[in-house]
Amino acid sequence: MEDGPHLASAVRADAPPAILLDKVNKWYGALHVLRDINLNVATGERVVVCGPSGSGKSTMIRCINRLEQHQEGRIVVDGMELTDDTRSLDAIRREVGMVFQSFNLFPHLTILENCTLAPIWVRRMPKKEAEALAMDYLSRVKIPEQAKKYPGQLSGGQQQRVAIARALCMKPKIMLFDEPTSALDPEMIKEVLDTMVMLADTGMTMICVTHEMGFARQVADRVVFMDRGEVVESGIPDQIFNDPKTDRLKGFLSQILRGH
Amino acid sequence: MSDTAADPRLLRAPPKKGIRLSWADERLRAIVWQILVLGVVFGIIGWLVSNTQHNLEVRRIATGFGFLSREAGLPVAESLIPYSPTDTYSRALLVGVLNTLKIAVVGVILATIIGTLIGIARLSKNWLLSRIAAVYVEVVRDLPLLLQLLFWYAILQGLPGPRQALHPMEGVFLSNRGLKLPWIQWQDAHSFALLGFVLGIVITVLYARAAKARQMADGQPRRVWPAALGLILGLPVLIWAGLGAPWTGDIPALRGFNFQGGVTVTPEYFALLVGLVMYTAAFIAEIVRAGILAVAKGQWEAAEALGLQRGLIMRKIVLPQALRVIVPPMTSQYLNLTKNSSLAVAIGYQDIVSISNTTLNQTGQAIEGIAIIMAVYLTISLSISLFMNWYNSRIALVER
Numbered sequence: 001m002e003d004g005p006h007l008a009s010a011v012r013a014d015a016p017p018a019i020l021l022d023k024v025n026k027w028y029g030a031l032h033v034l035r036d037i038n039l040n041v042a043t044g045e046r047v048v049v050c051g052p053s054g055s056g057k058s059t060m061i062r063c064i065n066r067l068e069q070h071q072e073g074r075i076v077v078d079g080m081e082l083t084d085d086t087r088s089l090d091a092i093r094r095e096v097g098m099v100f101q102s103f104n105l106f107p108h109l110t111i112l113e114n115c116t117l118a119p120i121w122v123r124r125m126p127k128k129e130a131e132a133l134a135m136d137y138l139s140r141v142k143i144p145e146q147a148k149k150y151p152g153q154l155s156g157g158q159q160q161r162v163a164i165a166r167a168l169c170m171k172p173k174i175m176l177f178d179e180p181t182s183a184l185d186p187e188m189i190k191e192v193l194d195t196m197v198m199l200a201d202t203g204m205t206m207i208c209v210t211h212e213m214g215f216a217r218q219v220a221d222r223v224v225f226m227d228r229g230e231v232v233e234s235g236i237p238d239q240i241f242n243d244p245k246t247d248r249l250k251g252f253l254s255q256i257l258r259g260h
Numbered sequence: 261m262s263d264t265a266a267d268p269r270l271l272r273a274p275p276k277k278g279i280r281l282s283w284a285d286e287r288l289r290a291i292v293w294q295i296l297v298l299g300v301v302f303g304i305i306g307w308l309v310s311n312t313q314h315n316l317e318v319r320r321i322a323t324g325f326g327f328l329s330r331e332a333g334l335p336v337a338e339s340l341i342p343y344s345p346t347d348t349y350s351r352a353l354l355v356g357v358l359n360t361l362k363i364a365v366v367g368v369i370l371a372t373i374i375g376t377l378i379g380i381a382r383l384s385k386n387w388l389l390s391r392i393a394a395v396y397v398e399v400v401r402d403l404p405l406l407l408q409l410l411f412w413y414a415i416l417q418g419l420p421g422p423r424q425a426l427h428p429m430e431g432v433f434l435s436n437r438g439l440k441l442p443w444i445q446w447q448d449a450h451s452f453a454l455l456g457f458v459l460g461i462v463i464t465v466l467y468a469r470a471a472k473a474r475q476m477a478d479g480q481p482r483r484v485w486p487a488a489l490g491l492i493l494g495l496p497v498l499i500w501a502g503l504g505a506p507w508t509g510d511i512p513a514l515r516g517f518n519f520q521g522g523v524t525v526t527p528e529y530f531a532l533l534v535g536l537v538m539y540t541a542a543f544i545a546e547i548v549r550a551g552i553l554a555v556a557k558g559q560w561e562a563a564e565a566l567g568l569q570r571g572l573i574m575r576k577i578v579l580p581q582a583l584r585v586i587v588p589p590m591t592s593q594y595l596n597l598t599k600n601s602s603l604a605v606a607i608g609y610q611d612i613v614s615i616s617n618t619t620l621n622q623t624g625q626a627i628e629g630i631a632i633i634m635a636v637y638l639t640i641s642l643s644i645s646l647f648m649n650w651y652n653s654r655i656a657l658v659e660r
Binding site: 120123 | 564
């Protein structure tokens with residue numbers, strides 16, 4: 001086991017993988033959206049997934065907590081294989097937090113209730129304890145003063161930070177981010193990215209689907225480039241951004257850079 | 261430039277706008293139109309009143325509600341309160357009101373339950389179930405209600421007579437005289453058992469609240485249903501058994517040409533109930549389906565990703581958001597069902613319209629008869645509206 005420069009972070013090479021995707025395939029009807037995906041994410045590793053739209057990156061991370069079902073191959077999360085067994089699915093979902101592009105906060109519940117719902121009903125935590133926990137995480141994402149408000153009263157950036165706090169209240173071992181900044185105005189992207197950087201510093205295992213290359217350079221241990229349902233290239237950020245091997249990655253990078 | 265607080269322009273009141281005497285002035289035009297419309301409305305009302313008074317005088321019809329205390333001489337086939345043709349018109353009309361309420365209350369409850377089930381069934385992933393629900397909705401809501409009522413009534417009329425009645429089990433007869441069911445001879449013990457039943461429901465509600473509060477305190481969810489079952493069913497049975505478990509059946513039996521004893525569901529009531537419930541349930545099913553679909557898919561996904569179970573997601577996330585869309589159109593359906601019950605006239609169920617009509621024919625008091633019908637429906641409809649609006653404001657989302 002050779003220590004690469006990217007392993008200087010929280011990644012422990014000898015630890016069992018937090019997430020293992022083994023030859024995962026998925027079809028929508030006749031459309032082959034995931035082709036033989038192999039991905040091995042170590043505990044504490046931060047992986048950024050990028051690629052053009054329609055490349056299957058969102059579908060892949062949605063398979064990890066079974067919001068989508070794969071049809072072939074194996075997905076093992078935290079030592080448990082994803083099957084049709086609802087018990088293992090419940091156990092996995094308790095350990096995997098997810099943040100969506102469109103926030104998906106519950107509009108009829110206050111910010112505090114959004115955060116305490118799952119700890120109370122899934123973790124069976126006393127309400128007082130759950131509220132203290134929620135206030136702790138809301139402080140960490142720097143919006144404790146909004147606890148009594150409803151999601152509709154918050155800006156997009158604030159809503160997304162609440163969504164992160166809501167997921168963290170379940171004390172997950174793994175966090176999935178599905179384009180968390182794509183629906184935000186430019187001035188709000190930074191506050192959400194700052195929150196994610198802060199989370200990365202705590203040693204959380206993270207998979208982020210994002211086009212924010214600055215974020216990828218700053219926190220990613222590894223960048224995975226997907227195109228047309230395949231993992232085309234993967235490596236440390238420097239290698240991916242400065243020394244792309246394939247034409248597809250080169251083309252993608254030139255498009256992204258033109259946009260910035 | 262930075263000293264805006266002292267800027268006199270910020271302290272200025274908005275300019276007062278006078279009305280110009282010109283057709284180009286919008287506000288002047290609005291006032292003129294409103295005066296014209298009011299004039300027309302009052303003109304029509306005045307003409308109607310004077311016309312009516314004139315006609316009443318010419319035909320020598322006395323107005324007023326004095327006829328209400330006269331003997332009705334009007335036979336009513338089914339009644340919730342004791343009634344005979346020698347009673348007054350007011351009593352006959354009360355029987356009609358109660359018959360209307362009997363169909364409206366039972367109809368609204370059944371239509372809500374059946375409509376909700378069909379609406380959810382249409383969203384089911386089970387192909388057959390969702391197809392059946394879809395066909396039901398499309399067929400039932402596309403046919404006129406009057407036709408459906410006549411259809412159900414005709415089917416019930418096609419049943420055999422009392423002597424050849426369908427007799428599926430002891431004490432149950434189905435014939436063209438209606439459905440006969442066994443009943444018990446009511447005694448005090450039964451009243452106490454009924455009281456126990458109500459008490460059981462009250463205690464269950466209190467118990468469920470306490471269980472919730474204790475869960476919030478220590479995090480452990482508690483099963484409420486075993487206690488609920490014991491309280492709601494066990495308590496009345498215990499009371500009944502404790503009072504000696506009296507049980508004297510009132511079993512219907514064929515005597516001569518008809519049945520004696522038991523309770524009866526008349527073919528008229530049954531046809532009206534089935535027709536109204538099936539018709540309204542089709543509309544309610546669509547309202548419920550639309551309400552559930554109105555909740556974004558992302559809400560399900562976010563809740564699933566947090567590890568919440570399906571039933572809990574439905575209760576805590578989807579239904580609270582769906583009800584906001586469901587309740588206002590549901591109110592309209594309740595009002596529709598109540599008013600559509602006046603089609604009872606067509607199949608001979610004696611509701612308020614039927615009895616008012618007969619009263620009106622016998623006494624010639626047309627204006628009073630129509631006024632009574634209008635007052636009854638207005639009262640029922642406004643009560644439903646008030647209750648549903650109260651409920652709606654209770655469940656309305658705060659959101660912002």
